[in-house]
Amino acid sequence: MNILEKIANELDTFSKSERKVAEVILASPNTVIHASIAALAKQANISEPTVNRFCRRLDTKGYPDFKLHLAQSLANGTPYVNRHVDEDDTADEYTAKIFESTMASLELARKSLNTTTVNRSVDLLTQANKISFFGLGASAVVAHDAQNKFFRFNVPVVYFDDVLMQRMSAINSQQGDVVIVISHTGRTKSLVEVAALAKENDATVIGITNEGSPLAKECNIVLSVDVAEDTDLYMPMSSRIAQLALIDILATGFTLRRGSKFRDNLKKVKDSLRSSRFERKE
C-alpha cells in the first residue's frame, strides 16, 4: 500500500511525537524526501531517534528506506481522485477536475469489473440471433454507441431510447436474442419492466447496471461497474463513461472471438466510409 495513505490511515495509532512527524510529512512530503533525519526531526520538534522509530513502525528498515518508499508514493502522485467542482472554479480548474474524476472512475470501474462475466457476455453476444440495446436518458447514449459499434459487425442489432419501442421490441423477442439493458441506478421502472418482458419471452437479458438493483434481479447476467460518485450533483457523468468503456470491451471481445477473417469485414465497413470523407493531405 501507498505509504502516504498508510500514514494518514494510522494517524490515530501513533504516539504524540510520532504524530508530529506524520503531520510534517503529510504537510509537505516533497520536502521530506530531500531532508535528512536531523532536519525532519527539527521541523517536527522532536528527536532524531523518534523519527527513526516512526520509520520502523511503518515497516521500513530505517529512515533512508522510508524516504525511498515515500518517494515512490509521491511518484504515483495520488493518481486520480474524484474531486468535486467548486462554485468559483476557473475554466482551468474545473477542466482539470472533470478529467481527473473521469479517470478516477475508470480506475475504479476497471477494478470492479468482473472479467469472467465479461467473457460470458461475449459468449452470448457472439451466439445471438439478434442484439438489442435499451437505455433511457444518459444510458440511451450508451445504447446508441453500442448499436453503432455492433452494427459494424454485420449482426442484427437495434437500439431504442423510447419506452414504447422498447416494450414492443421486448415483447417480440425470442429465444436466441440477447437484450442488453443499460441503467446506472437500475431503478428506472419502465426499464425494469422491459427487462422482465424480454426475459419472459426467453431472450437472454444482460444488464449493465448496479448489482443488487431491481433491474439486476430481472437479468440473466449483470455487468456491474462501480463508479465514483458523480462530480455533478444533477447530471450523470462518470457512470456513462465507464459504461462506454464496457461497451468497447464487449465489442473488442466480440471481434476477437470472431477471428481474423471477421476483421476483414470491419475493414470493408470502414473503407466504405472513405468516399464520404475529404482526403487527408500529407
Added chain:
Amino acid sequence: MNILEKIANELDTFSKSERKVAEVILASPNTVIHASIAALAKQANISEPTVNRFCRRLDTKGYPDFKLHLAQSLANGTPYVNRHVDEDDTADEYTAKIFESTMASLELARKSLNTTTVNRSVDLLTQANKISFFGLGASAVVAHDAQNKFFRFNVPVVYFDDVLMQRMSAINSQQGDVVIVISHTGRTKSLVEVAALAKENDATVIGITNEGSPLAKECNIVLSVDVAEDTDLYMPMSSRIAQLALIDILATGFTLRRGSKFRDNLKKVKDSLRSSRFERKE
C-alpha cells in the same frame, strides 16, 4: 524526465566505468535502490567515487538523491499506455488494455485541451438563443449526450444525426445561435458543408474536431482534443470518450456561469424523474 530512460539514452556519452554502473542499474534497478554506494560499486567492479560521479553527471546531488530519483522512476511504472489489443488476449487482458488505453487518451486530451478556448465556448453557449449539436456515426453519440445534458438547462437545444436534418437546421440558423459540430477526423464532407452553411447564416460554429482539418476551417472556434491512436483499427474508441469528457466540461462551465439559482433548476429536473424510479431501499 524519467531517470531510467535518461540513463538509457545517454549510455554512449558515458565513460567506460560509468557505463558499467549504468548497465548494472539498468539490469536490476529494483535492487539498486536498496543497495549502498559501496555495494553498487562492488557489483559494477568500480570504485565508490565513480558511482558518485555517475550520479552527479545525471544532475542529482549525490548517491542518495540519485536513489530517490530512481525510486520514483520505478514507481511511475509507465502509468497509462495505449496498448493495442492482441489476437489471443484473454478477457482479462483486453479488458485491462482497453481501460488503460482509454485512460491514456484522457490523459493526453487533458494536456492538449486549451482552457481559454473552453472558456470562450462556455461564454458563447451561455449567450446562445439556441444550441444545436451535429455529429455522425460515433460522433452522433457525443452529440446525443450533449443534447441530454443541455436539455436539463432549459435552453433550446437540438441534436441531429441525420444529414438532411442537419442541413435544414443549419440553413435555418441565425445570428445568436450556436452550432456545435462534432467530428473526430474533421473530414466528413457533409458535416463540413453543414458547418459552412451554419456559418453563412451567421450562427456561431464551434467545432469539436481536429485542429487544421477541413471542418476546423469552417468553424469560429475549434475545441481540439488530441487523442491516442485508437486501440481498435476499425472502431473509434478513445476519441469519443475524450469528446464526452469535453461535453461534461462545457456543461459544467455552463452551470457554473449561470450561478447557484440556476442549479435549483437542475434539481427540479432531477426530482421530476423520481416518480419514474423505484425507491432506494436502505
Added chain:
DNA sequence: ACGTTAAATGTAGTTTAGTTACAGTACGTA
C-alpha cells in the same frame, strides 16, 4: 492522591555510508 511501572522520548556515543581531495593510470595527440 501517591507511588509504581511501563511506555515514550531524548542524549550522547558509535557505526556506517557518502563525499572530497589527491594521486596514479591510461589514452590520445603533437
Added chain:
DNA sequence: TACGTACTGTAACTAAACTACATTTAACGT
C-alpha cells in the same frame, strides 16, 4: 616518444543514521 588531458582509484574526512542508555511522561493500581 613525450606531454597533456581525462578518467579512475585510494585514503582521509564529513555527515548522516542508528544504538544503547538515561530521562521523562503518562497510566494504573493501591
